[in-house]
Amino acid sequence: MSRAADFSSLPKPAQANLRKLGIIDAQGLLLHLPLRYVDETHITLVRDVRQGDQVQIEGEIVHSEVQYRPRKVLIARLQDDSGQLTLRFLHFYPSQIAQLKVGRRLRVFGEVRGGFFGWEMVHPQVRAVREGTPVTETLTPVYPTTAGLSQASLRKYIDWALDNAALEETLPAAVYTDLPGYAESLRALHRPPPDADLYALQERSTPAWQRLAYEELLAQQLSMRRHYAKRRSLGAPALAPSKLLIPALLASLPFALTGAQGRALTEISRDLAQRYPMQRLLQGDVGSGKTIVAALAALQAVEQGWQAAIMAPTEILAEQHLHKMQSWLQPLGLEVAWLSGSQNKKARTQALEAIASGAAKLVVGTHALFQEQVQFARLGLAIVDEQHRFGVQQRLLLRQKGQPEPHQLMMSATPIPRTLSMSYYADLDVSVIDELPPGRTPIVTRLVADARRDEVLQRVRDACLQGSQAYWVCPLIEESEVLQLKTAEETYALLQASFPELHVGLVHGRMKPAEKQAVMAAFSRNELQLLVATTVIEVGVDVPNASLMVIEHAERMGLSQLHQLRGRVGRGAARSSCILLYQQPLSEMARQRLKVIYESSDGFEIAQADLNLRGPGEYMGVRQSGVPMLKIADLTRDEPLLHRARQLAEDLLRDHPSAVEAHLQRWLGHAAELVKV
CATH class of the missing domain: 3.40.50.300 (P-loop containing nucleotide triphosphate hydrolases)
Structure with a gap:
């Protein structure tokens, strides 16, 4: 890095705010890439706008007032040579009232929609200008940010890094062949020209995005394979195959x-x-x-x-x-x-x-x-x-x-x-x-709305009276073990009252181990026909005679958890069922999850769907600290690049160790030294 790109030369408050974003040096600024882009490269006249357009309009404020009915709102009217545009602010500060004074010349950017007084924008971006102020020559990037760090400030610091930080290649040119250079890619993403394909930029499918995704995947592969080689250099007991x-x-x-x-x-x-x-x-x-x-x-x-x-x-x-x-x-x-x-x-x-x-x-x-x-x-x-x-x-x-x-x-x-x-x-x-032991019967999965609970209760009663056993799983509520326990105990009391002819048990995470074991042992011996449980039975419980499971509030659970719970039945020869009770209305995410679990019993298919729905960060969970997480690459979109990086990593480690070190330092910094265990 050049002396001019010394991160400590930035204002101290800016450094503190940038650290909140995980940015600790100029390279971090360079790799803090836009979420999206807006086109402020030209001015649109009011008469030329259409419903839903995102446009930039320049004009003079001809009216401004704070109205109080039916709620407090700041209304201003901006006039250009072709007509008027209403600006509406539902939340505003005194500085915005001053900015929107009559006679001020402004440029506003936002989505246009039809209103009572014609075209209007709600909470547009606003910038004061003079007559003849030139428009920006590149698309405007919009970055992930934090409180105290405006988009304008972030753009200024990133521009500083682009102009002063080292942008040299870290790996041999033969690694990239069909992709643009590192410096060229960064400039294309931070300062895209006005004729750039806005859709391709937003979808991260341009060559520049591909280059940086490939760079990141290479860094991850190199880090992982280096850890793999490092562990192989350690000694361990050589355990000969068992003969007895x-x-x-x-x-x-x-x-x-x-x-x-x-x-x-x-x-x-x-x-x-x-x-x-x-x-x-x-x-x-x-x-x-x-x-x-x-x-x-x-x-x-x-x-x-x-x-x-x-x-x-x-x-x-x-x-x-x-x-x-x-x-x-x-x-x-x-x-x-x-x-x-x-x-x-x-x-x-x-x-x-x-x-x-x-x-x-x-x-x-x-x-x-x-x-x-x-x-x-x-x-x-x-x-x-x-x-x-x-x-x-x-x-x-x-x-x-x-x-x-x-x-x-x-x-x-x-x-x-x-x-x-x-x-x-x-x-x-x-x-x-990737194969199940013989004798396992397929599990039939049914989606049932909570309004049909009485039918489910009757189904459980009939199954238990016919000699089968059943689980009734209570939901996890807002990640609260206390509320979950309360729900389980209430359900237990309700089912005992509903089924006086059955022996009903209860197991949850706050029971003493001996108590839990006693309940589970009784269920295993068929002394209990119905077991009310929290999600503690998600893994490890194996009762072949249990052939029916009811999962309450299935819409609140993740795909992996639903699949694990469902796997507690179907362990014997009897035909097994899993009833997913859900409450409406369903969110779109919950609808997709339930559709996946209903249609598939293949754990690998379900896992892939879960990854697609949640993304790798959430899928893997916060416990996986130490794993270089991907910020740019997308495992589904960039799978061909992943294959390419995987194939190349071993050769680079062997033939270009110093280049690998430089590449890992750029992309992972101190995290490159963490060993995933």
Whole structure:
């Protein structure tokens, strides 16, 4: 960067406001790109406007007043050589009243619509001018901004950066071939000429937008692949394939692994045998059988004298893992320890001792696993279930429990769309279980308006009296656990009163673990026919006789959550149904979500639709800090560029390391040093 582009030379208040936008240097200003553009390159006469046009009109204020009926409003009339335009302000300041005084010459920009007195603009942009003031020669960019930083100020600072900051290329010219240069692209986006294609600019489909999207995707791929290579340089225990424990467990199971499970296990086993730490994501749809694969991977570590740990985000899911692991591993003579935040002191002390001594070969728990007082004798494999529910730092803390670096297997029942996997998970190896075990019956999904609740109640009663079991899931209300609990308890009381002939249970996140486990065990034994639950049953609950689920206020839930909940039924041979109760009116987003979940049962299709609806930032969640998020590129629109960047990243890292460093510094700055774990 040139001395003239020293960010500290900007006014201190401006620096503070720019930092609110994440801009800390001149390069940040250059890459703060417009949201949209307005055409202020010519003046339109009042007589030439049409309904809905966005135009710039210049004239003199011939009337201005504040009216108070029916509400306070500032009205002014602007006259040019062809007619008058009414300007209407519903919210205004004294400075605006002064700006709109009779006799002032102004240029106004906004959308024209028909009003009582002819054409009018509501809250137009207003600028004072003199007779003959030239119009701007470029389209006017409109930027994301913050309080205290006007569009005019932001444009001034970005113009300063364009004129003073370094705009040289970071990577070899052969990388871009068919795309314009970096400096040319920035100028085309910050200062587009008046004949630029406004629609293409707004859609971010011009060559300049494509160039910068490609630059950003390259930075992300280079960062991810560099992290991948860095981890491969670390040492890890080489765990030879199992010859005793895995064959013993497989022989004891009442089912055979599916082909997809077998392939995933082979990939994991091969990684565990290497002397660098495995970083593998095991993804598969609801009910695809990831847990048994994780158990078999754990046995490979245990057979070689190492410990394995399984961490889950909720106690109810961790408890499900505990009971499955105990049923599979204890017959093999292996001790399984349990660790959670709600344990009593005695049980916790015993578990900590078993973990520290190495007596516990497998440890199952929640966030409690990475607490400071937890010391493993020889942690060789860390398994993280529902990995997206944990933060980067939390997963790192668990890995740091092992010396040398343990292998890590992450599991997700939320299938990850292909483009997301290629970009945000480019530093991981991925195994996919893409087939369900035989015997699973398709789940019929029905959308039912809340006005037909009585029919749903009758359906639930009939199903339970015929020997089936059902879930009734209560909604998450405004992210409030307290309100959710109240709703669950009220629903529980209502269903008990409505179905005196049925045994109804209740489970929610605030119950003590022993209470939750007792309710779930009773439901598993069919001592309860109907289980009222909050979304704590989203993952991990496996009751084959449960064949009916009702989800209240389904319109409030995300696609992933609806798909996870629906996957709690359909685990046995009985025909299963999921009823989505919704309240009208539906927002357009809720309508689209319900349409997707109604029409598809394929987790990958649903995940792709979810990504399209929400975008990658919201889809991945705030917990994924440390991942270079995309600001310019769009994974759906720019998928060809993503493929191109992915193919090129390894070659650039190998052949042009100093250029890669410069490119990452430009695009990621300090974030380039963060390692996604």
